[in-house]
Amino acid sequence: MLRVDPTKLELQGISLAQEASQLAQFQQYELALQRAKLATQLAPKSPEVWSLLGGLYLQTNDVDSGIIALKRAQGLDAKNSAVLFALGSAHFQKGKYSQAVEYLQSGLKIKPNVPGALFDLGNAYLMLNRYSEAIAQYEKAIAQDQKFWPAINNIGLIHYESGDIDKALSYWQKAADIDQKAAEPRLAIAVAVYVKGNRDKGISLGDGAIRLDSRYADVKFLKENLWGDRLLADTKKLLENPKIRATVVQLQERSPRTQRPTPPSE
DSSP states (O other), rough: OOOOOOHEEEEEEHHHHHHHHHHHHOOOOHHHHHHHHHHHHSSOHHHOOOOOHHHHHHHHTTTHHHHHHHHHHHHHTOHHHHHHHHHHHHHHHTOHHHHHHHHHHEEEEESSOOHHHHHHHHHHHHHHOOOOHHHHHHHHHHHHHHOHHHHHHHHHHHHHHOOOOHHHHHHHHHHHHTTTHHHHHHHHHHHHHHHHHHOOHHHHHHHHHHOOOOGOOOOHHHHHHOOOOOHHHHHHHHSSSHHHHHHHHHHHHTTTTTTOOOOOOO
């Protein structure tokens, strides 16, 4: 009769999980997933292995499978803040913002002052229209990392939806000053300037922002980045400008996805 050494199996599972983690760093998610799944079979009592599998599922947009794996990890280690943060992120992706708040709050009780988790909690409050609570979390994130421009940017989003364009502008300018290649706050500034009446400057700024990252010319992408109804409506006005539209077309033509394949040489 062949005896199986459970300790050796667990070590093999952990080794496979390490391989999966390395593959994920190179964005080879499918190969990483294969190893991580096998790792959970060899080391089913390891919360780290289940957590890794859950994270990989989230990376490949299989949120439901991610939640199942992360809950297995939580069952094995209820005090693992990283697992709770990941569950918060997963529920946010599902649009279950109240559950996201609960998981993120639980994780922050165990490990407070994590800028990314504070930012995620702010985003969940933003989607629940709990603006003052969202700003409070963003400010906590900024206190931990003064160069965390997405949190500064999102405070601007809230002020714009609340009707305070000048205050929104001041936050977006701070965000843009931190990261010279950040397209999001630059496009937001362009929209605000355009709406306030300086159309030429707004068009020029908007053109520059879209050239930095053409995804921001897509209203759906902006909505995914939590832009509110008022800002989206005003952004559409800017994006409809002929010069901006011409820039978008030009960038699409340059994109590798739209380029014709080079014919094979004979």
